[in-house]
Structures are given as structure tokens and as C-alpha cells.
Amino acid sequence: xxxxxxxxxxxxxxxxxxxxxxxxxxxxxxxxxxxxxxxxxxxxxxxxxxxxxxxxxxxxxxxxxxxxxxxxxxxxxxxxxxxxxxxxxxxxxxxxxxxxxxxxxxxxxxxxxxxxxxxxxxxxxxxxxxxxxxxxxxxxxxxxxxxxxxxxxxxxxxxxxxxxxxxxxxxxxxxxxxxxxxxxxxxxxxxxxxxxxxxxxxxxxxxxxxxxxxxxxxxxxxxxxxxxxxxxxxxxxxxxxxxxxxxxxx
Amino acid sequence: xxxxxxxxxxxxxxxxxxxxxxxxxxxxxxxxxxxxxxxxxxxxxxxxxxxxxxxxxxxxxxxxxxxxxxxxxxxxxxxxxxxxxxxxxxxxxxxxxxxxxxxxxxxxxxxxxxxxxxxxxxxxxxxxxxxxxxxxxxxxxxxxxxxxxxxxxxxxxxxxxxxxxxxxxxxxxxxxxxxxxxxxxxxxxxxxxxxxxxxxxxxxxxxxxxxxxxxxxxxxxxxxxxxxxxxxxxxxxxxxxxxxxxxxxxxxxxx
Numbered sequence: 001x002x003x004x005x006x007x008x009x010x011x012x013x014x015x016x017x018x019x020x021x022x023x024x025x026x027x028x029x030x031x032x033x034x035x036x037x038x039x040x041x042x043x044x045x046x047x048x049x050x051x052x053x054x055x056x057x058x059x060x061x062x063x064x065x066x067x068x069x070x071x072x073x074x075x076x077x078x079x080x081x082x083x084x085x086x087x088x089x090x091x092x093x094x095x096x097x098x099x100x101x102x103x104x105x106x107x108x109x110x111x112x113x114x115x116x117x118x119x120x121x122x123x124x125x126x127x128x129x130x131x132x133x134x135x136x137x138x139x140x141x142x143x144x145x146x147x148x149x150x151x152x153x154x155x156x157x158x159x160x161x162x163x164x165x166x167x168x169x170x171x172x173x174x175x176x177x178x179x180x181x182x183x184x185x186x187x188x189x190x191x192x193x194x195x196x197x198x199x200x201x202x203x204x205x206x207x208x209x210x211x212x213x214x215x216x217x218x219x220x221x222x223x224x225x226x227x228x229x230x231x232x233x234x235x236x237x238x239x240x241x242x243x244x245x246x247x248x249x250x
Numbered sequence: 251x252x253x254x255x256x257x258x259x260x261x262x263x264x265x266x267x268x269x270x271x272x273x274x275x276x277x278x279x280x281x282x283x284x285x286x287x288x289x290x291x292x293x294x295x296x297x298x299x300x301x302x303x304x305x306x307x308x309x310x311x312x313x314x315x316x317x318x319x320x321x322x323x324x325x326x327x328x329x330x331x332x333x334x335x336x337x338x339x340x341x342x343x344x345x346x347x348x349x350x351x352x353x354x355x356x357x358x359x360x361x362x363x364x365x366x367x368x369x370x371x372x373x374x375x376x377x378x379x380x381x382x383x384x385x386x387x388x389x390x391x392x393x394x395x396x397x398x399x400x401x402x403x404x405x406x407x408x409x410x411x412x413x414x415x416x417x418x419x420x421x422x423x424x425x426x427x428x429x430x431x432x433x434x435x436x437x438x439x440x441x442x443x444x445x446x447x448x449x450x451x452x453x454x455x456x457x458x459x460x461x462x463x464x465x466x467x468x469x470x471x472x473x474x475x476x477x478x479x480x481x482x483x484x485x486x487x488x489x490x491x492x493x494x495x496x497x498x499x500x501x502x503x504x505x
Binding site for chain 1: 425426429430466467469470476477500501
């Protein structure tokens with residue numbers, strides 16, 4: 001049976017670690033041709049060597065998504081390497097948790113630049129190729145932090161809430177041929193959340209707040225990204241999919 | 251080869267409203283993916299007709315009134331006696347108003363009818379099936395079908411919207427309660443779907459339909475298959491960290 005993404009050309013940001021890495025690996029297994037971007041150029045190069053085996057096509061590019069000129073150049077090269085782009089996954093993101101009193105302008109600017117302007121830069125650069133594709137998909141990785149308020153998360157929460165609404169509007173502006181959806185992960189075990197799950201007390205508290213009584217894994221998010229990138233979700237656009245073990249407050 | 255294939259081998263699903271548009275698409279898809287199915291619908295003849303294509307050892311018909319405890323006892327008993335248990339549930343059966351009118355003109359009996367079929371049936375289904383799943387000790391996955399009417403009010407459709415919003419509430423609480431038993435519970439809110447369900451927008455004037463879809467992202471009806479695809483995803487281990495979710499599947503209708 002062919003992979004669910006056989007022949008699809010997908011660009012993934014933040015591919016060197018965490019959720020982006022899990023997405024890249026799963027998508028490769030499902031037959032996608034990949035362009036993997038990360039500011040950790042060495043990391044994505046190593047991944048490309050691992051994934052680009054046999055007939056699989058995997059290309060790596062060093063890229064800071066907050067640097068618009070770099071994004072424009074890299075996305076053009078990625079499109080050339082793949083022969084077009086059918087889907088984008090914006091998984092690159094940073095978290096600087098600070099109570100508002102300590103939330104300095106540099107931290108605010110950096111989170112907005114990577115988490116919100118970064119996806120804008122990527123989608124804008126890829127848009128001509130997405131428009132040329134038969135059925136294109138955009139999946140943006142936001143956060144439950146963008147759906148519910150949490151102490152110390154004003155900057156992060158604002159950037160992720162902004163990303164979710166940006167994605168909903170994209171669904172309207174770019175439909176019907178391009179679908180755009182948001183995934184809102186809960187607490188997922190990655191480097192970004194190490195401060196939380198490495199501390200037994202914090203980890204226990206996080207697990208306690210979740211109906212499924214465990215932290216999430218990057219693979220949980222990867223499967224959701226796969227769903228949004230295939231025709232299994234063909235009538236779904238402009239929606240938010242929490243992958244949080246039953247965490248969000250509704 | 252897809253890593254995600256034959257998701258439901260050795261599992262049994264109970265699906266209500268199984269003879270309708272989305273229900274029939276679900277039965278087909280779940281059987282394709284390896285599940286045994288208890289197909290539930292109050293319309294016995296239509297139900298029997300809809301199942302003739304499937305092997306008898308994979309599907310059982312339950313012509314039950316799911317707004318009653320006895321109806322659900324029957325469904326669970328069939329699942330246990332014929333297939334050894336139940337692992338998946340889709341509360342899909344529902345009705346629209348017989349006639350659209352404002353709340354202040356709505357017959358009282360219509361409230362009772364709609365809430366019995368749309369809301370009480372979901373409560374009774376969660377009650378009966380979760381108890382069985384807990385006894386089995388194997389976890390499970392449940393999807394409750396609400397509606398975009400639960401998320402956005404419409405004049406003259408107040409009862410439908412309210413009955414569906416209550417489904418969202420039940421679903422979220424059930425998710426919190428089921429987590430410790432590895433029972434996931436999610437809720438979907440479909441938009442306008444191309445099904446034979448009486449009273450749907452599809453029966454309206456084409457100009458009305460075109461106007462209705464103007465400004466929506468995908469500008470068309472959804473299909474029963476598209477809704478069933480989303481349900482199948484949520485039922486499966488692909489969504490293993492998703493519970494308590496409320497998902498719109500509406501072609502980009504709700505802002």
C-alpha cells in the first residue's frame with residue numbers, strides 16, 4: 001500500500017528537533033519528498049542523510065524563519081530542489097517563559113518574530129508554488145498556550161494565539177484550493193519543555209492536569225500533522241486541533 | 251507502504267444513525283479498516299438494506315431506540331455476545347426540527363423529541379458504553395457528532411443548536427472522566443453535509459445555497475465520506491493524545 005504522502009512535496013520548518021523532527025520522519029515514511037529547514041543547519045543535514053535513502057528525496061537548508069531575506073532565498077531553493085511545494089508545516093518555534101514584569105522587549109520581539117512572523121514569511125514565500133499545486137495544505141503548529149491563559153506566558157501565548165487566528169484567516173483568503181489548519185499541542189516532551197518534564201514535581205503536576213495522565217510525544221503531533229496534510233481532512237480548513245491529552249480549558 | 255493501515259483489527263464499533271449518510275460511510279470505512287460493527291438505527295428496514303453488502307460475521311444490526319436505556323442495553327449486549335466487547339463508539343444519530351420556527355412559537359413536544367434523540371441518546375450511550383469499556387479494562391475511543399450549530403446560533407434553529415451544544419458539554423466531561431481508563435472522547439461539529447437528512451439546506455433553492463456558501467473557504471457541501479474520515483482519524487491511535495477536543499469540520503465556515 002502506498003504511503004499517504006506518496007510524491008507530495010512538503011516543506012517543514014524546525015525540522016532538526018522536537019515536533020518538526022518527528023513530522024519529518026513520519027512524512028518521509030509516508031513517501032513525502034521533503035525540504036527541511038532549521039537554524040541548526042548541521043542538524044537538518046544529518047537528518048537529510050538519514051532520510052534521503054534510496055528513492056526518498058530529502059533536502060536540508062539552514063534557515064532562520066524570522067529572517068525574511070533568508071526565507072525568500074531558501075524557499076526558492078527548496079522549491080527548485082523539489083520541483084514545487086504541495087504543503088508547508090510551520091513547526092519552528094521558541095518559548096521564553098517570563099512573568100510580564102520580566103518580559104523584556106527583546107524576548108517579546110524574538111517570540112513574535114519566530115512564532116508569528118516566521119510562518120507569515122514562509123507562507124508568503126511559498127505561496128506561488130502552493131497556488132500552482134493541485135491541492136495544497138498549510139499546517140501551523142501553535143499551542144494550547146494560545147488558547148488558554150497561563151502565568152508567565154503572555155508573550156508566548158500572544159504569539160501562538162496570533163498564529164492560530166492568522167491560520168484561520170489564511171483558510172478564507174487562500175481557499176478553496178489551499179487548506180490551512182492549526183495544531184495546538186499541549187505539553188509535549190521536547191527540548192523546549194525540558195525545564196518542565198525534567199523536574200519530577202512539575203512533570204507530575206502537568207500530568208495531573210491532563211485527562212490521559214501523561215505528557216505528549218512529538219509523534220502524537222506528527223500524526224495530527226499527517227492527517228491535516230492528506231485528503232483524510234479534505235473538508236477541514238480554518239480549524240484548530242488540540243493535541244493535548246485533554247488539557248485545554250473549554 | 252503506509253505505516254497507518256488497518257487501524258481497527260479485532261476491535262468492535264457501535265455506530266448510531268448507521269443507515270444515514272454519514273453513518274453508512276462510517277460503517278463502510280470501519281469495516282474496511284478491520285473493525286466489527288454494531289450498526290444501530292431505529293429504521294429497521296433501511297438498516298437491514300444498508301448492510302447487505304457486508305459479511306455477516308463482521309456486522310450486526312441493532313434496530314434500537316437509543317433514547318431509551320433498553321435500546322442501549324441491546325446495543326451493548328449485541329456487541330459483547332457477537333463480537334466479545336466494544337472498543338469504539340460513534341454517537342451519530344440526530345434529527346432536525348420538523349419545522350423551523352422561533353423559540354416563542356415552537357411546540358413544547360418538539361423540545362422533548364429533539365433532546366431525547368440528539369442529547370439524551372448521547373448521554374445514555376456514553377453511560378452504557380463507558381461502563382462496558384471500564385469493565386473490559388482495554389480503554390476505548392468515542393466520537394460524539396454535534397454540529398456547527400452548537401458553535402454558532404441561528405434563528406429558528408434554536409432547539410437543534412441547544413441540543414447539540416449539550417452534546418459538546420457531555421463530551422468534554424466524559425473526556426475528563428474517561429482519561430484515567432484510557433478512554434478518549436472527542437466531539438466533532440460538522441458543517442453542511444450532502445446527505446439525505448430531511449430538512450437540510452440541500453433542499454433549498456440553488457441560489458440560496460450559492461449565497462450560503464459565499465465567503466466560506468471551501469465553498470461547497472461536505473460529503474459523508476469526509477466527515478467519516480475525520481471520525482475514523484479520531485477513533486484511531488493516530489489521535490492517541492487527543493481527547494476532550496471539539497473540532498469543526500465545516501469547509502471553513504465558522505470564524
